[in-house]
Amino acid sequence: MTKLWGGRFTKTAEAWVDEFGASIGFDQQLVEEDIEGSLAHVTMLEKSGILANEEVEQIKKGLHILLEKAKKGELNYSVANEDIHLNIEKLLIDEIGPVGGKLHTGRSRNDQVATDMHLYLRKQTKEILQLVKNVQAALVEQAKQHVETLIPGYTHLQRAQPISFAHHLLAYFWMLERDYGRYEDSLKRLNVSPLGAGALAGTTFPIDREYTAELLGFDGIYENSLDAVSDRDFIVEFLSASSLLMTHLSRLCEELILWSSQEFQFVEMDDAFATGSSIMPQKKNPDMAELIRGKTGRVYGSLFSLLTVLKGLPLAYNKDMQEDKEGMFDAVKTVKGSLAIFAGMIQTMKVKEETMTKAVHQDFSNATELADYLATKGMPFREAHEVVGKLVLLCIEKGIYLLDLPLSDYKAASDLFDEDIYDVLQPKTVVARRTSAGGTGFTEVKKAIAKAEKILAN
Ligand code: ARG
Numbered sequence: 001m002t003k004l005w006g007g008r009f010t011k012t013a014e015a016w017v018d019e020f021g022a023s024i025g026f027d028q029q030l031v032e033e034d035i036e037g038s039l040a041h042v043t044m045l046e047k048s049g050i051l052a053n054e055e056v057e058q059i060k061k062g063l064h065i066l067l068e069k070a071k072k073g074e075l076n077y078s079v080a081n082e083d084i085h086l087n088i089e090k091l092l093i094d095e096i097g098p099v100g101g102k103l104h105t106g107r108s109r110n111d112q113v114a115t116d117m118h119l120y121l122r123k124q125t126k127e128i129l130q131l132v133k134n135v136q137a138a139l140v141e142q143a144k145q146h147v148e149t150l151i152p153g154y155t156h157l158q159r160a161q162p163i164s165f166a167h168h169l170l171a172y173f174w175m176l177e178r179d180y181g182r183y184e185d186s187l188k189r190l191n192v193s194p195l196g197a198g199a200l201a202g203t204t205f206p207i208d209r210e211y212t213a214e215l216l217g218f219d220g221i222y223e224n225s226l227d228a229v230s231d232r233d234f235i236v237e238f239l240s241a242s243s244l245l246m247t248h249l250s251r252l253c254e255e256l257i258l259w260s261s262q263e264f265q266f267v268e269m270d271d272a273f274a275t276g277s278s279i280m281p282q283k284k285n286p287d288m289a290e291l292i293r294g295k296t297g298r299v300y301g302s303l304f305s306l307l308t309v310l311k312g313l314p315l316a317y318n319k320d321m322q323e324d325k326e327g328m329f330d331a332v333k334t335v336k337g338s339l340a341i342f343a344g345m346i347q348t349m350k351v352k353e354e355t356m357t358k359a360v361h362q363d364f365s366n367a368t369e370l371a372d373y374l375a376t377k378g379m380p381f382r383e384a385h386e387v388v389g390k391l392v393l394l395c396i397e398k399g400i401y402l403l404d405l406p407l408s409d410y411k412a413a414s415d416l417f418d419e420d421i422y423d424v425l426q427p428k429t430v431v432a433r434r435t436s437a438g439g440t441g442f443t444e445v446k447k448a449i450a451k452a453e454k455i456l457a458n
Pocket of ligand 1: 023027082083084109110113317319321322323
């Protein structure tokens with residue numbers, strides 16, 4: 001089979017070499033963007049008087065036929081035609097004859113592939129933004145149900161201070177809000193047109209880059225033709241934003257997995273997002289949470305892979321850059337899948353309030369309260385810390401908790417203690433009183449929910 005670029009070759013590569021070099025196996029995912037870019041290009045060629053009206057009409061008609069076929073999965077691609085760009089060009093020529101060969105006037109595959117990738121990632125990023133919002137909405141919904149549900153807050157995975165469960169969930173809302181911001185921000189740099197940069201140096205044809213940029217909905221054009229065809233930082237940014245997003249999802253997955261365990265029993269995943277064991281009939285595994293945690297690694301991998309591809313490349317296009325695609329496609333699929341599953345998981349999970357309540361009553365996470373109590377009454381905090389530490393030790397010896405310790409023991413430790421400590425020590429009181437901005441106090445949590453809802457409504 002002769003190549004579209006075969007003129008200066010006397011011998012054709014063997015099939016297995018073609019196979020190694022070809023990207024059609026994966027870049028066929030760009031087919032709609034490729035045709036969209038070609039339609040804009042050819043429209044511009046006519047407007048600029050580079051091609052005749054009848055030629056452009058034929059090419060457009062052919063491209064529309066191919067687009068319809070592509071949507072129905074009816075296009076037959078061949079490895080011999082390397083990539084999506086040459087495949088479409090070849091299919092166009094088959095469809096409408098030699099005039100199809102005029103499409104590539106004033107263009108190179110180098111600006112073409114860059115254009116396709118920009119269009120693709122713009123579309124995907126917008127879809128991902130919506131999916132992030134859906135997860136945020138699911139978190140807020142659960143949070144609203146659990147403002148007054150208490151769980152132990154942890155540091156070092158040791159019970160530290162009781163908190164509102166809503167407050168814990170909302171921590172992830174805000175992480176995702178920054179992820180949202182990163183994706184949104186990346187669109188500013190992404191939405192720029194490389195089309196018309198040619199192979200690397202521009203073209204002698206009187207093309208109109210601003211016009212194709214406008215047709216394709218870009219905000220402007222790359223200022224430098226070398227940069228336009230060599231830049232892949234828009235993909236690095238996408239992978240980087242995605243890596244952070246996956247980090248956040250993975251952390252919550254880890255918590256959901258812990259919380260689903262027999263040891264915690266704080267939540268139960270809905271049957272739809274869990275699986276059983278093939279051998280142990282009693283088991284219910286939080287598989288989807290584990291899988292998202294596990295898939296995080298492949299997104300990091302794609303980020304590192306692309307950074308490594310780029311770091312030693314001289315300007316302008318190098319074939320190495322074909323390696324930008326699979327990682328990007330994989331990350332898009334992983335991120336979209338993870339977000340969709342995540343929203344469902346959060347919406348449907350059962351929160352076991354009783355075990356959570358039990359957990360905050362059977363620990364010493366209210367000890368800080370006692371120290372603060374003494375400090376408020378004038379004792380230096382460091383001394384108060386010591387006094388309470390001794391009381392905790394006393395409780396441990398007696399096998400009880402601070403709320404069970406008789407007032408006489410408190411009085412013996414410090415005469416600043418009074419009857420009201422039993423109220424101060426109640427986990428509900430402990431949480432309610434943390435009203436500093438951004439704290440877990442119920443009033444603060446309610447404010448945070450209102451803020452979050454306002455953000456989601458935008
Ligand atoms: N398949 C190629 C890629 O993905 C398209 C660009 C090819 N350009 C070239 N000069 N060989 O990078």
